[in-house]
Amino acid sequence: MSPSQDTPGQDTPGQDLSQAARQLRDTIAVQFGRSLHIRTLDTGSCAVCEQEIRLLSAPHYDLHRLGFFFTPAPRHADLLLVTGPMVRAFGEAARKTYKAIPGPKVVMATGACALGGVYPADPFVHGNVGEVLPVDVWVPGCPPSPLALLQGLGVAVGRLAEKTPGLTFIAGQDIAGGAG
Amino acid sequence: MNPLDIGYIAAAAWIAAALTGLLAGRTKPGLLACCTLSGTGGAAAAAGGGWSLISGETPLVTPGGGASTITGGPLQLQMTPLAGVFVALLGVVAVAIALYAPRYHEPGRGTAVYLAAYNLALLACLAVLAAGGMVTFLVAWETMSLTCYLLILRRARRDDVARGAFWFLALSEIGFLLVVAAFVILAGKTHATSLDAMAARAHLVTGGWRAAAYLLALAGFGFKAGLVPLHVWLPEAHPVAPADGSAFLSGLVVKLGIYGIALFAFRLAPVGGSWPGLVTMGAGAVTAAIGILYALRERDIKRFLAYSTIENAGIIVTAFGAAMIFHAYRQPALAAFLLLAGLYHVANHGCYKTLLFLEAGIVEHTTGTRDMDRLGGLVHRLPRSAVITFAGTLGIAALPPLNGFVSEWLIFQGLFQGFRTGSHLIAIGIVVAAATLGLTGGLAIYAFVRGFGIPYLGMPRTRQAAAARETGQPIAGPALLAVACVALTVGAPVMLAALSRATRTVTGVRLGPLLLPGKLTVIPAHANFSAFSPTYLTVFLIAACAVPLLIFLAGRPRAASVSVPVWDGGIVSFKPRMQYSAMTFSAPIRVTFDALYRPDVSVHRASDDDPAGRSGPVHYESQVTPIFERYLYRPVIRAVEGLADAIRPLQSGDVNLYLLYVFAMILLAYLLGAV
Numbered sequence A: 001m002s003p004s005q006d007t008p009g010q011d012t013p014g015q016d017l018s019q020a021a022r023q024l025r026d027t028i029a030v031q032f033g034r035s036l037h038i039r040t041l042d043t044g045s046c047a048v049c050e051q052e053i054r055l056l057s058a059p060h061y062d063l064h065r066l067g068f069f070f071t072p073a074p075r076h077a078d079l080l081l082v083t084g085p086m087v088r089a090f091g092e093a094a095r096k097t098y099k100a101i102p103g104p105k106v107v108m109a110t111g112a113c114a115l116g117g118v119y120p121a122d123p124f125v126h127g128n129v130g131e132v133l134p135v136d137v138w139v140p141g142c143p144p145s146p147l148a149l150l151q152g153l154g155v156a157v158g159r160l161a162e163k164t165p166g167l168t169f170i171a172g173q174d175i176a177g178g179a180g
Numbered sequence B: 001m002n003p004l005d006i007g008y009i010a011a012a013a014w015i016a017a018a019l020t021g022l023l024a025g026r027t028k029p030g031l032l033a034c035c036t037l038s039g040t041g042g043a044a045a046a047a048g049g050g051w052s053l054i055s056g057e058t059p060l061v062t063p064g065g066g067a068s069t070i071t072g073g074p075l076q077l078q079m080t081p082l083a084g085v086f087v088a089l090l091g092v093v094a095v096a097i098a099l100y101a102p103r104y105h106e107p108g109r110g111t112a113v114y115l116a117a118y119n120l121a122l123l124a125c126l127a128v129l130a131a132g133g134m135v136t137f138l139v140a141w142e143t144m145s146l147t148c149y150l151l152i153l154r155r156a157r158r159d160d161v162a163r164g165a166f167w168f169l170a171l172s173e174i175g176f177l178l179v180v181a182a183f184v185i186l187a188g189k190t191h192a193t194s195l196d197a198m199a200a201r202a203h204l205v206t207g208g209w210r211a212a213a214y215l216l217a218l219a220g221f222g223f224k225a226g227l228v229p230l231h232v233w234l235p236e237a238h239p240v241a242p243a244d245g246s247a248f249l250s251g252l253v254v255k256l257g258i259y260g261i262a263l264f265a266f267r268l269a270p271v272g273g274s275w276p277g278l279v280t281m282g283a284g285a286v287t288a289a290i291g292i293l294y295a296l297r298e299r300d301i302k303r304f305l306a307y308s309t310i311e312n313a314g315i316i317v318t319a320f321g322a323a324m325i326f327h328a329y330r331q332p333a334l335a336a337f338l339l340l341a342g343l344y345h346v347a348n349h350g351c352y353k354t355l356l357f358l359e360a361g362i363v364e365h366t367t368g369t370r371d372m373d374r375l376g377g378l379v380h381r382l383p384r385s386a387v388i389t390f391a392g393t394l395g396i397a398a399l400p401p402l403n404g405f406v407s408e409w410l411i412f413q414g415l416f417q418g419f420r421t422g423s424h425l426i427a428i429g430i431v432v433a434a435a436t437l438g439l440t441g442g443l444a445i446y447a448f449v450r451g452f453g454i455p456y457l458g459m460p461r462t463r464q465a466a467a468a469r470e471t472g473q474p475i476a477g478p479a480l481l482a483v484a485c486v487a488l489t490v491g492a493p494v495m496l497a498a499l500s501r502a503t504r505t506v507t508g509v510r511l512g513p514l515l516l517p518g519k520l521t522v523i524p525a526h527a528n529f530s531a532f533s534p535t536y537l538t539v540f541l542i543a544a545c546a547v548p549l550l551i552f553l554a555g556r557p558r559a560a561s562v563s564v565p566v567w568d569g570g571i572v573s574f575k576p577r578m579q580y581s582a583m584t585f586s587a588p589i590r591v592t593f594d595a596l597y598r599p600d601v602s603v604h605r606a607s608d609d610d611p612a613g614r615s616g617p618v619h620y621e622s623q624v625t626p627i628f629e630r631y632l633y634r635p636v637i638r639a640v641e642g643l644a645d646a647i648r649p650l651q652s653g654d655v656n657l658y659l660l661y662v663f664a665m666i667l668l669a670y671l672l673g674a675v
Helices: A015-032 A048-055 A088-100 A146-163 A175-179 B003-024 B028-055 B081-104 B109-130 B134-155 B161-190 B195-200 B207-225 B233-237 B243-268 B275-295 B301-328 B332-367 B383-396 B403-421 B424-456 B476-490 B492-507 B534-554 B587-592 B627-650 B655-674
Strands: A036-042 A068-070 A079-083 A106-110 A137-139 B600-605 B618-623
Touching (some): A036 A048, A048 A146, A079 A088, A106 A146, A137 A146, B003 B028, B003 B081, B028 B081, B028 B109, B081 B332, B081 B476, B109 B134, B109 B243, B161 B195, B207 B243, B233 B301, B243 B301, B243 B332, B243 B492, B275 B301, B301 B403, B332 B403, B332 B476, B332 B492, B383 B476, B403 B476, B476 B492, B476 B534
Parallel strands (some): A036 A079
Antiparallel strands (some): B600 B618
16 A cells, blocks of 8 residues: 555645645644654564655655654654554563653554554564553554555644643744744 | 981891791781781881982992802992882882782782792892992892792792793893893993992993993893883783782882883983984884783783783883983983983882782682673772772873873973974984874773773673672772872872982983972973973862762752653663673774784684584684784794704613713713823
């Protein structure tokens, strides 16, 4: 399920879609000072989810324009993007990563494996990210398309905003207007 | 009463200590009494040495009148300020070891002999330094070598001990012969045996003979001082000697070689022209660089320290060489300054190297190993040792605010003024030596970050290291030396004033007022070059450390904060194996200087035997034979052995053959009688 023809290009934007994108960007701008950092965590995926995540940075989707960035350091992250069925050997590392992220934080489980649809729990695999981490957003798909991921990120931003009512890290709140 | 009389007190105390040790060393009270006497002698020597710096040269005395039966010549004694520096160091080292030895050694027969030999070695060292005549000097020198040989042989039945001791003895004897030759040349040409008379009549010796005597002395004393390529005994003998024995060897015996070089270079045979200075300086610079490069690939703490001693001897000899050059180019102030800087480094190195060897002994005592890669985490188990070792490490790595920094700074300031010689070629030579010392200094920091970090920091790599305990360890000796290191930094102006008196007797330059115009500020020989105050620097650095601490204590963050574990990359648990090992830490240097080390590397994969299998253990072995051993000593040893093999058929052990020899000899005698 790679991005197909229904993906909006830059020159033919769907009206509501660009509307949603602008809204998302404004939220991030206001709530997170124009930058929301994502830490990806591979808990045993087959790497196809990762390919789709990587496509998010491609010009078609370009999530950076919305204010999302990837970071390797959990200390800098706001959002934990988890793929894979959570193999048991990785449980401790996943827990540590979650603890290392400063609050407010949100966890997004991505792909059929993470949702518990592929591997049943056995001595090697938890089979479900929710067994180890408090998941806020579930994004189905095998793999989920970039657009689905974007939607999931939008939902996650909403959850983060709920967790941090009125919390902003910048003084001026009119930055969103400048970029639009 | 003069400093020499105090020297007699020290000598008497050491003789008493040697006798006590020999007779009563098998019991605990005897051991304690011996060490107390030894320490008393050390305190006396320190006082005498210090006093001689203040009071100046004592007159030459010949106790027992003319020819003494012991030495076969007149016993001539004299305490000079130049030797006084070394005597004071001898005293400090002896006191530190006396505090250390009673807890380090078990009472017993071996200890009894060891302590007797050690105290005699102290006496012999004092005699070398207080010798006013050539015969006294040589007899004392040989006694010192032999007693030190006994020190190294303390655990003669263990592996490699006999080997290390033999290296020491063999090279000492070769060096001794060269020193004898040097003295004989001077004595023959000046018709004098007392050092004073030799120095006074040095002008009678022609330049060529003087140069020959100096070069022989440089090589002869170089064996003791550990100049490359004559240094081979240090890394062989140091690890096998008891900790206080190796501390004594490195802290003092090596310094006597340096004293010998200084004695010939500045007092007995000052050579005209700049080339002997260039030779000395070049030898020193090469020694320093090679010493520290080999130190970097040692895992054995004591071998590592032994190589570091070679490096420091190189630094001191470089300073002396440059002083000789400046002397030849009519820059007496700079010559005296560099001699002074070298002497300062002698005192510094004597303190911190003794400290580090004593601490290495504690580590070996409590963990049973000297291998850095089997230690680790000792800072939690030996906290006081860690603090003391850290002070010594800062000193030897020449990091401010400790004492090594002061003397190395002085040496560099002297070398940087090489342009004052007026000769471009010489100036370039001096700058190259300074650059080599710069490289050495950088590598020394690297080496001692490794030398402290691998054993003391991190996690214990073995169960023995984890079980290390500090209780009952002889901390007092090294602690005294740590205090001495700090005193040598804060008290740098006092030390410089005292040392400038020693250099004044040798070079005739009044360096004191030039060096210390404003009490606490040091000016290296020429006022328009640079200035520095070790005392203020120490105070400043301590204050600089205190400021952030005060800010932290006064202004703690008032906002709510959360404490979470350090982000470790999600690793489940750390294993000691994950740490840097001593060998991986030095890998960049080992790879860069591969051409020098020329390691014999053998790699064996399990899959080599089984073409189908692609995994399995890999056995990697890298062994380094030092180049001098490989290309200089081994061929000589092989030639000697070959010669011995060629002669061996004479001694077949066959009685008939021996009867034939007897018959042939008798026949020959008859024939000769008949003719």
